[in-house]
Amino acid sequence: FPPGYYFNPTDQQLLFFYLKNKILNIPLPQIITTTHDIMEVNIYEQSPEELFSIYENKRKKRYFFTERERKYPNGSRPNRLAGNGYWKASGTDKNFRNGDLIGYKRALVFYEGSPRNSHKTNWIMHEYEL
Template identity: 30%
Template sequence: MKWCNDSDKEKGNEYLITPTNTPKAIINLTEGIHTIKCPSCSHNMEVRDQGGIHGLPAGVKFDPNDQEILEHLEAKVVSDVCKLHPLIDQFIPTLQGDNGICYTHPEKLPGVSKDGQVRHFFHRPSKAYTTGTRKRRKVHTDDEGSETRWHKTGKTRAVFAGGGAVKGFKKIMVLYTNFGRQRKPEKTNWVMHQYHLGSNEEEQDGELVVSKVFYQTQPRQCGTSIIRDPP
């Protein structure tokens, strides 16, 4: 799914652009009323704003692909009001400081559960140490020294723009427990895909990135790894 704002204020329309093989659904944001046109039968449905938040019908799923995720990130980074959807902070909240992804167990992140649903977050990675370039991945250390941390798996993958140029990169991580004190690390079902912009495979310290986090509810049908892209 991809969002775009109409810069013509006189039209007062905001377009929800569905994939290219489906019709467009037009949402009219005039005087606090949404006119939602069914892309199948063209029936108009009016929905009033509540609390200043532009709601969407139940069942609308936010499931952007890799390219669209980077488009949302780019619009957020440059604060492009034409490209940045006014509801994006509802779908991709920003996590900061001690509430960040690499400081908090994923099951404690807002809106995250073990139901297999994907949740997206803007956040800023930080260095593990004051010197060096290693990023912080440790989530928790218990009194016995056992650690819970994100572990990168596989290669960093390039994400290409429509013209074929590299727009950014994607890393896949899996949460492990029992790191430290010569214990055998145990793989959990928590998975994270992290995206950043630019032509460098490594994100910069403090750079705004976007990650999607989910709990893998079913084993993969092909291969033994749980780190492949969700269907």
């Protein structure tokens, strides 16, 4: 690895380089795949605590590519159930623009339990969308 290498991308880099290239099927740089800095994982199969223990590294952040599942087959609402709880959007989306391309960053908070009987946790996820 190059001396001093540390993966710390900006929001714009995540959106307009990594996510855009993923959507266009352009391979990630080899160092990213070798170090598992961004992994392709269905994050909705586990709770965030399980994800952090399965995909262990020395940092507090994890980066994943995952396809969003729809709550209803013909609907637009995403299904955010995950492990022993669900992710809930928090606050307002942040918009980014790169020419004609618009990207969004959304904060989500993890709640343990069912939507009718749950409690908020300290887990936060940032979702990026083009």
